[in-house]
Amino acid sequence: MNARIIAVGSELLTPLRMDTNSLAITERLNAIGIDVRAKAVVGDDLADLAAAIREALAHADLVVMTGGLGPTADDLTREAVRDVLGLPLVEDETIVERIRARFARRGWQMPEINRRQALVPQGAVVLPNANGTAPGLWIERGAGGLLLLPGPPRELLPILDTLIAERLEPRAGGRRVYRRVIKITGRAESHVDQLAQPVYGPWLAWDPPIATTILAALGQIELHLRLQSDDPARAAATLDGAVGALEAVLGDAVFSDDGRTLEQVVGDRLRAERLWIATAESCTGGLMASRLTDVAGSSDYVERGVVCYSNRAKTELLGVPGTLIDEHGAVSEPVAQAMARGIRDRAGVDIGVGITGIAGPGGGTEAKPVGTVAVAAVLREREMVKTFRFIGAREQVKYQAAQAGLDMVRRLLEPPRD
Numbered sequence: 001m002n003a004r005i006i007a008v009g010s011e012l013l014t015p016l017r018m019d020t021n022s023l024a025i026t027e028r029l030n031a032i033g034i035d036v037r038a039k040a041v042v043g044d045d046l047a048d049l050a051a052a053i054r055e056a057l058a059h060a061d062l063v064v065m066t067g068g069l070g071p072t073a074d075d076l077t078r079e080a081v082r083d084v085l086g087l088p089l090v091e092d093e094t095i096v097e098r099i100r101a102r103f104a105r106r107g108w109q110m111p112e113i114n115r116r117q118a119l120v121p122q123g124a125v126v127l128p129n130a131n132g133t134a135p136g137l138w139i140e141r142g143a144g145g146l147l148l149l150p151g152p153p154r155e156l157l158p159i160l161d162t163l164i165a166e167r168l169e170p171r172a173g174g175r176r177v178y179r180r181v182i183k184i185t186g187r188a189e190s191h192v193d194q195l196a197q198p199v200y201g202p203w204l205a206w207d208p209p210i211a212t213t214i215l216a217a218l219g220q221i222e223l224h225l226r227l228q229s230d231d232p233a234r235a236a237a238t239l240d241g242a243v244g245a246l247e248a249v250l251g252d253a254v255f256s257d258d259g260r261t262l263e264q265v266v267g268d269r270l271r272a273e274r275l276w277i278a279t280a281e282s283c284t285g286g287l288m289a290s291r292l293t294d295v296a297g298s299s300d301y302v303e304r305g306v307v308c309y310s311n312r313a314k315t316e317l318l319g320v321p322g323t324l325i326d327e328h329g330a331v332s333e334p335v336a337q338a339m340a341r342g343i344r345d346r347a348g349v350d351i352g353v354g355i356t357g358i359a360g361p362g363g364g365t366e367a368k369p370v371g372t373v374a375v376a377a378v379l380r381e382r383e384m385v386k387t388f389r390f391i392g393a394r395e396q397v398k399y400q401a402a403q404a405g406l407d408m409v410r411r412l413l414e415p416p417r418d
Contacts, residue, residue, distance in 0.1 A: 001144055001171070002035045004060040006052050008068035008077050009151065010043035021066045021149075021156055028164060033175030033228055034062060044068065049080035053146075057084070061144030062168075064160075067151035069134035071113045077148055078119050078137075085139070085146075087121035095126065099133045127163060131155045138163060143171065174230040180239045182223040182246055183256040185407050189216040195249045196223060203242065208235070210242055218396060219403035220255075220262070255410055262406045263291045269413045270301035270351075275379075277409065278347035279305040280318055280339040281402075282330070283357035283373060288402040303349045308339065314356075318342030331356050331368055333385045336376035340385075344378055351412070353377045353405050357388075359397045373401040377408040384408050 005026070007019040019041055026036045037060065042052045049068070056063040068077030082089050095118035103110040117134045120126060127136030129150060136159040137148040147163065149156045184192055193214050200223075203210035213224040225242055229235035247254050255265050270277060279289045289305025292298055306317050311330055314320040320338040328334045336354040344352025357373030364370035369389070376385040386408070390400040 001033070001061040001168075002037050003029055003062040003064060003144075004037060004056040005039035006049075006056060006063065006065045007039065007041045008044070008049065008065060009041075010045075010074070012041045012067075013043050021151065021153060024153065024157060025064055025066070025160065028160060029062075029064075029168075030177035030179070032164060032169045032172040033177055033230075034168065034172070035177065035228070044074040044076055046076050046080055046083070049076055050083050053080055053084045057141070057146070061142070062147065063144075064147045064149065066149045066156060069117065069137075069148060069150050071111070071116050071133070075116070078116075078121065081121050081139070081146065081148065085121065087123060087139075089119040090122055091115065092118045092120045092126060095120070095135055098128075102133060127159045129155050129159060131158065136160075136163070138167070175228055176230070176232070176235070177226060177228050178232075178235040178239060180225045180243055180257060181259060182225070182243060182250070182254055183262070184221040184223070184250060184253045185219060185255055185262065185403060187221060187250075187253050189214060189221050192221045192223070192250065192253075196246055199245050199249055200225075200242070206238070208238065210238065218392075219400045252411065252414070255407065261295075262403060262410065263295050266406050266410050266413070267292060267295045267298055267301060269410065271297070273413065275351060275413075276301055276303045276347075276349040277351040277353065278303045278343045278349045279353045279355070279405070280308055280314075280343035281305065281353075281355045281405075282307075282309055282314070282339075283359045284355050284398050284402050284405070285309070287398050288353065288355060288405045291402055291406065303347050304343075306343055314339060314342075318346065318354075329368070331358055331372055331374055333374045333376065333387055336374035337378070337383065337385050340376040340378045340383075351377065351379045351409060353409060355401055355405050357390075357397070357401055359394045359401075361394060371397050373397065373404065375401065375404045375408055377405065377412055379409075379412045382412055384412060 005022045011017040012019045022039045040052050042048050068075045099114050100110040125138040129135045132155040134150040139146040200212040208227045208229050211226045215222045243257050286305055286307045292302050308314045308317050311325050315322050318339050319342045336356050339354025340352040354376045358364050358370050360370035371390040373388045390397045
């Protein structure tokens with residue numbers, strides 16, 4: 001069975017509101033082996049909604065719609081379904097009474113416009129909504145159907161979970177979608193694909209086949225592996241072998257294959273080794289320390305973070321010699337090294353990190369353009385330092401610089417891969 005999702009609402013076509021329901025719906029459908037092939041966001045226009053429904057029904061076994069079930073004139077999902085399927089809308093008095101009782105519990109009288117939420121396409125199954133006024137609706141169509149869900153997640157998800165358990169999962173025949181994500185940093189998307197494609201290319205001919213997608217995110221590349229199977233053990237073994245084959249060619253650029261973020265990977269290793277870390281950050285403004293402390297339990301290994309934005313702060317707080325800054329410039333590998341050593345020694349920790357750079361949009365020169373960042377990390381007698389040239393706006397440069405700092409610590413902590 002495959003599915004399409006239609007998110008309804010003109011507000012979802014603006015920068016002010018994002019469709020997140022489709023992500024939760026996809027996760028739940030994939031868990032029972034239903035593959036989501038496409039999704040669409042459609043505004044509050046009857047003709048546009050009807051066209052989207054026709055398109056989805058022509059290509060999918062299951063169509064899931066979210067939103068547009070409210071009481072106001074711009075809530076048009078029911079009417080669009082009526083027009084496409086030719087099913088008259090019939091008022092369900094049981095729904096009216098339920099809505100009226102809900103208002104009464106708050107000491108209010110139900111507005112008459114709420115009766116619109118009791119309109120049900122003839123033959124549809126009403127799915128009770130314990131957390132709101134608009135019920136869900138299920139219209140059977142062959143092996144699948146058309147599912148209408150309210151927009152608010154606290155209303156949508158309980159209705160969806162119940163429908164999955166009672167109607168969809170029994171039809172799945174035990175098949176599930178299994179996924180693995182390999183996360184890589186320090187390499188470009190094209191470089192990763194050049195190494196990985198000869199490995200994953202033949203997988204579509206396997207039994208079961210593995211579909212592979214490469215995605216570029218800020219500061220990292222992700223390889224998504226997906227297969228369908230009714231045998232959990234076989235699926236796990238197949239994906240384990242695939243992940244191992246990719247990691248063999250990608251080497252230590254891989255930092256995670258189990259869903260963890262880079263800050264989680266670094267934190268777990270610090271905790272396991274009983275090591276403490278402190279950061280000295282200039283252009284990132286404390287972002288690396290912030291990411292480290294986003295992880296619950298980070299008080300086990302994060303000792304402090306210092307934002308030393310000015311040259312005076314680098315000298316006063318870290319002991320970076322002013323002559324070193326004068327000779328090499330604040331954005332330089334020697335200064336980054338001095339920052340890392342300074343924070344390590346003054347905090348009395350095992351690992352120190354120094355980050356200094358030009359985040360932009362101004363401040364760059366021909367020799368050191370915007371995006372130039374020097375990162376250093378020291379662990380006892382071991383030390384790493386590198387100058388990066390990041391691209392993007394100010395926030396993107398800061399994020400990539402923090403990512404580079406975290407990855408440098410990871411590389412200091414992890415033994416080299418074979």
